[in-house]
Amino acid sequence: TTAPVEWLVVAPIVAPSQELGCIFVTAFGVPDELLIEGLASLSTDLALALDAAALTEQIHRQRSQRRFQALVENSTDLVVVFDADTVPTFASPSAERKLGPTTQGTRIIDLVEPADRSTLRSLIDTAQYAPGAVGPAEVRFTDESGKTLWLEVVLTDLTEESEVGGIVLNGHDLTSRKELEESLRHQALHDSLTGLANRFLFQQRVNHAIVRRATLQDVVGVLYFDLDDFKTVNESLGHPLGDKLLKLVAERLAGALHSADTAARLG
Numbered sequence: 001t002t003a004p005v006e007w008l009v010v011a012p013i014v015a016p017s018q019e020l021g022c023i024f025v026t027a028f029g030v031p032d033e034l035l036i037e038g039l040a041s042l043s044t045d046l047a048l049a050l051d052a053a054a055l056t057e058q059i060h061r062q063r064s065q066r067r068f069q070a071l072v073e074n075s076t077d078l079v080v081v082f083d084a085d086t087v088p089t090f091a092s093p094s095a096e097r098k099l100g101p102t103t104q105g106t107r108i109i110d111l112v113e114p115a116d117r118s119t120l121r122s123l124i125d126t127a128q129y130a131p132g133a134v135g136p137a138e139v140r141f142t143d144e145s146g147k148t149l150w151l152e153v154v155l156t157d158l159t160e161e162s163e164v165g166g167i168v169l170n171g172h173d174l175t176s177r178k179e180l181e182e183s184l185r186h187q188a189l190h191d192s193l194t195g196l197a198n199r200f201l202f203q204q205r206v207n208h209a210i211v212r213r214a215t216l217q218d219v220v221g222v223l224y225f226d227l228d229d230f231k232t233v234n235e236s237l238g239h240p241l242g243d244k245l246l247k248l249v250a251e252r253l254a255g256a257l258h259s260a261d262t263a264a265r266l267g
Contacts, residue, residue: 006028007026008024008026009024009025009035010023010024010025011023011025011039011042012043013043013050022043023039023046025039077094077170077172078091078099078151078169079091079092079094079168079171080095080108080171081165081166081169082108082166082167083165084167086107086109087106088106088108089166090166098143099111099141099144100145108120111142112139112140113141113142116140119139120139123135123137123153123155124155124167126155127155127156128157128159130157133154133156134156136152136154136172137152138153139151148175149173149175150174150177150178151171151172151173152171152172152174153171154169154170156170188200189201191265193243193246193265194246196250196253196254196263196264196265197262197264198264199264202262205262205264206222224266227246227249230242250265
């Protein structure tokens with residue numbers, strides 16, 4: 001309408017903790033008291049409803065924060081937030097348990113084994129320009145005792161997030177799996193009793209030596225020997241002592257060889 005506004009009724013919406021706004025009503029005549037009282041009642045009800053909604057949202061947020069904190073504190077995966085110089089600003093309890101208190105104040109890049117530092121640095125550089133998570137990649141870390149820790153890491157750059165303010169590293173521990181793989185690989189290539197190479201690994205080493213000889217004109221030698229009267233040892237003194245004899249011979253043989261030579265148990 002183009003008619004002039006004669007009256008403006010303002011009803012503030014005031015919650016117990018803050019002023020949330022106002023209700024504005026224009027009138028072209030003198031507003032009666034019933035309208036004014038109704039607006040006052042409406043603003044009060046609206047203020048209470050908005051304040052209750054804000055309180056409910058705050059409770060949900062606190063619950064979510066407590067739930068997230070509980071998940072982080074009890075998770076076996078590592079969470080580390082670090083700055084541009086890879087100095088941690090936050091480390092989850094699992095990171096402290098696995099890498100030690102050195103995660104506080106020590107650059108993350110310095111906890112990585114030298115051979116894998118370029119891998120982590122490449123992930124960091126990519127994360128700073130790529131949206132979302134970058135990875136996964138397998139990186140070896142060294143804990144405070146010097147033990148190698150295999151981690152599958154994923155990086156996300158949340159530097160612009162005010163509540164994070166850094167690059168987030170999520171790491172899943174692969175150490176047990178790697179140790180099992182190495183154990184299975186060793187068992188597949190070595191004699192279970194003496195620890196010497198088995199027949200399969202011996203054949204591989206011989207083939208490699210023959211190829212190397214063709215290139216470098218080296219001499220290849222194979223020495224095969226047996227233990228005299230070993231059957232008598234087993235029958236008279238028992239198999240446990242026979243096994244002990246085999247282990248002792250294997251240790252002495254391995255200790256007498258050059259590092260480029262291979263001792264194997266074929267039978």
